Amino acid sequence: MRFKGKVAHKFAESPLLQMRLPTWRSRLMGLLILGSFGMLIGRAFYLQVLNNDFLQEKGESRYRRDIEISASRGKIADRHGDVLAISTPMKSVWAVPQVAKLTPEQTVQLASLLEMDARQLAQKLSAEKTFVFLRRQIPPAVADRIAALKLPGIGQDKEYRRFYPTGEMTAHMVGFTGVDDRGLEGVELAFHGQLLGQPGSRSVIKDRRGQIVEDVGSIRQPQDGKEIRLALDSKIQYLAYSHLKQAISDNNAKAGGVVVLDVRTGEIVALANWPTYNPNNREALSGAQLRNRAMTDTFEPGSTLKPFTIALGLESGKVRPDTIINCAPGRLTIGNATIADAHPHGALSVAQVIQKSSNVGAAKIAAMLSSQKMWEMFDDVGFGQVPHLGFPGEVTGRVRPWKSWKPIEQATMAYGHGISVSLIQLARAYSVFARDGDLVPLSLTRVDSSAATGATVFSPKTARDVRVMLEMAVQSGGTAPKAQIPGYRVAGKTGTAHKLQGGRYANKYVSSFVGFAPVSDPRLIVAVMIDEPSAGKHYGGEVAAPVFAAVMSSSLRTLGVAPDAPLVVAETPKPPVAAKARL
Amino acid sequence: MVRLNVILLFALVLCSLGVVTAQHKARKIFQALEAEQEHARQLEVEFGQLQLELSTWGAAPRIEKIAREKLKMNTPETGRVITSASTGGASR
Numbered sequence: 001m002r003f004k005g006k007v008a009h010k011f012a013e014s015p016l017l018q019m020r021l022p023t024w025r026s027r028l029m030g031l032l033i034l035g036s037f038g039m040l041i042g043r044a045f046y047l048q049v050l051n052n053d054f055l056q057e058k059g060e061s062r063y064r065r066d067i068e069i070s071a072s073r074g075k076i077a078d079r080h081g082d083v084l085a086i087s088t089p090m091k092s093v094w095a096v097p098q099v100a101k102l103t104p105e106q107t108v109q110l111a112s113l114l115e116m117d118a119r120q121l122a123q124k125l126s127a128e129k130t131f132v133f134l135r136r137q138i139p140p141a142v143a144d145r146i147a148a149l150k151l152p153g154i155g156q157d158k159e160y161r162r163f164y165p166t167g168e169m170t171a172h173m174v175g176f177t178g179v180d181d182r183g184l185e186g187v188e189l190a191f192h193g194q195l196l197g198q199p200g201s202r203s204v205i206k207d208r209r210g211q212i213v214e215d216v217g218s219i220r221q222p223q224d225g226k227e228i229r230l231a232l233d234s235k236i237q238y239l240a241y242s243h244l245k246q247a248i249s250d251n252n253a254k255a256g257g258v259v260v261l262d263v264r265t266g267e268i269v270a271l272a273n274w275p276t277y278n279p280n281n282r283e284a285l286s287g288a289q290l291r292n293r294a295m296t297d298t299f300e301p302g303s304t305l306k307p308f309t310i311a312l313g314l315e316s317g318k319v320r321p322d323t324i325i326n327c328a329p330g331r332l333t334i335g336n337a338t339i340a341d342a343h344p345h346g347a348l349s350v351a352q353v354i355q356k357s358s359n360v361g362a363a364k365i366a367a368m369l370s371s372q373k374m375w376e377m378f379d380d381v382g383f384g385q386v387p388h389l390g391f392p393g394e395v396t397g398r399v400r401p402w403k404s405w406k407p408i409e410q411a412t413m414a415y416g417h418g419i420s421v422s423l424i425q426l427a428r429a430y431s432v433f434a435r436d437g438d439l440v441p442l443s444l445t446r447v448d449s450s451a452a453t454g455a456t457v458f459s460p461k462t463a464r465d466v467r468v469m470l471e472m473a474v475q476s477g478g479t480a481p482k483a484q485i486p487g488y489r490v491a492g493k494t495g496t497a498h499k500l501q502g503g504r505y506a507n508k509y510v511s512s513f514v515g516f517a518p519v520s521d522p523r524l525i526v527a528v529m530i531d532e533p534s535a536g537k538h539y540g541g542e543v544a545a546p547v548f549a550a551v552m553s554s555s556l557r558t559l560g561v562a563p564d565a566p567l568v569v570a571e572t573p574k575p576p577v578a579a580k581a582r583l
Numbered sequence: 584m585v586r587l588n589v590i591l592l593f594a595l596v597l598c599s600l601g602v603v604t605a606q607h608k609a610r611k612i613f614q615a616l617e618a619e620q621e622h623a624r625q626l627e628v629e630f631g632q633l634q635l636e637l638s639t640w641g642a643a644p645r646i647e648k649i650a651r652e653k654l655k656m657n658t659p660e661t662g663r664v665i666t667s668a669s670t671g672g673a674s675r
Contacts, residue, residue, distance in 0.1 A: 072631075083638040088631050140628075165638035212617055213610050238643035486664065 071197025074225030091143030100153030172292040198223035231267030251533035257294035266440035298420035302497030305416030366414030375402035427527035434522035436460035480541035487563035489519035494540030513544035
């Protein structure tokens with residue numbers, strides 16, 4: 001052994017141990033080690049007690065899942081609760097192209113379920129993207145069959161699709177939503193805030209098989225969108241729509257609209273426009289189809305405005321229903337312009353001015369009135385004002401400030417030229433005659449309180465006097481005998497206005513009729529407007545009045561309103577010449 | 584002393600088993616609740632679809648078409664309508 005000669009010490013006898021270390025060194029070491037432990041304890045305390053949110057969250061995220069609970073958009077229903085728009089869940093199918101490696105048979109199978117071309121599908125699946133939608137809004141039953149194929153990289157999402165069972169009939173009123181469930185038109189837009197649902201959420205613990213095992217934390221309940229009950233009566237809406245459609249094709253007209261109002265509550269019971277569209281299939285839509293003409297388009301109303309001029313004349317005491325106005329020789333020159341009657345009349349009473357629809361008569365009465373009073377009256381009945389329905393695109397119409405009126409303009413406004421209104425404004429304005437002189441506020445939604453009250457425009461006596469005149473206008477000798485309805489007393493006024501084209505009046509017309517029934521206790525106001533009738537007839541009494549009669553009679557029957565006139569034997573239709581249709 | 588410890592040990596084991604069973608039962612019941620809620624949602628969806636169907640089948644244009652074409656009905660002409668006088672009852 002190499003160490004043989006050396007003296008072997010035992011460890012305990014090591015002379016090193018005999019050496020004394022300075023005390024401060026061992027103390028320092030002791031303190032350092034103690035300090036490190038202190039730091040570790042401090043850190044542990046900080047992480048686990050003071051600032052534990054982060055780690056807690058990390059831990060929970062291993063087992064806890066937040067699930068969104070979807071809420072559906074509210075329904076839109078008519079006044080009887082019949083559904084006009086409803087959301088039902090659909091599925092969208094997506095793929096992650098990198099993961100979705102399908103065999104050709106699988107591709108064909110999937111393509112046939114998706115009703116797609118197999119080659120197109122293969123192309124989508126080989127795209128250089130991380131995510132592609134294969135098809136959106138497919139029925140849940142088909143989606144279940146796709147899920148049953150258990151293809152890799154193919155997934156599904158739940159989404160909602162909006163259906164409109166009444167289709168084109170109520171398209172303008174109800175409107176529609178976009179893909180992301182935002183209201184884009186009509187009531188869908190006007191009541192978007194109420195229709196929209198608030199999705200809820202819950203956090204849960206899921207087990208390995210993906211089943212929910214436990215709720216943790218609080219659940220935020222989803223809020224489904226509210227159901228909107230419109231004032232619309234889908235039966236009356238259908239009647240209005242189908243009669244309008246018929247009249248448009250009979251008269252070869254460009255467009256048209258019908259508005260039906262409830263006199264007592266101001267509810268819009270029906271509102272139909274032509275042309276229209278199918279909200280369930282909105283490909284190839286044009287702006288002309290989308291426009292809700294009755295609300296967003298203005299036109300010169302023509303003679304339908306005469307009753308307002310006359311009513312103001314009566315109200316201010318300038319004329320009485322039997323005051324004689326000399327309308328001979330059927331023309332009146334103011335400045336360098338001439339107002340003419342379509343058929344010259346002699347001396348007419350004020351009532352006959354309405355009955356025969358004399359422009360000259362109306363202009364002469366207007367000349368007795370101050371322009372400020374006339375403007376105020378137009379303003380009071382809602383012309384030149386937004387109807388305040390909250391409907392997208394409502395228009396104010398155009399009534400120029402009275403200070404800039406020239407005498408000729410005041411005269412033409414008396415019979416509805418040089419002023420523009422929308423059909424809904426016109427229908428509403430007639431409520432001052434159908435009621436006892438007050439203007440009813442309109443409502444899109446169902447009104448359950450019985451009587452709405454509006455601002456008074458005319459005295460009850462004036463309203464009743466005008467009502468009598470309006471009833472004369474639809475009787476024989478008036479301009480619109482075709483507006484008569486057997487069994488009911490009807491009152492109304494025709495309008496036939498030339499259309500302005502490039503600043504000049506062209507040989508195109510807007511025919512209109514506004515009226516109400518039954519006269520003894522008015523229930524409904526119906527306003528009809530036909531744009532550019534071009535099948536030979538263009539007078540309001542010939543074109544619009546029959547639509548009014550058809551819509552009004554069937555609506556009154558639908559509502560079960562008691563007849564207030566003896567049922568006369570149907571009059572033999574007179575040849576068109578004998579029917580005294582005037583401007 | 585030993586006897587007390589043994590008794591306490593048994594009590595502890597029993598309690599632990601109890602907790603395990605209770606937890607298991609709770610999860611079972613919770614899953615059943617979950618399934619029922621899912622069923623309720625399904626029924627709601629189905630209700631919506633049926634309402635949609637009702638509206639589609641009961642649409643006025645369809646009724647009129649069937650009445651006119653299949654059942655050969657038509658609106659009575661004015662001369663053929665007789666209106667009875669109101670009996671004083673609710674006419675609305």
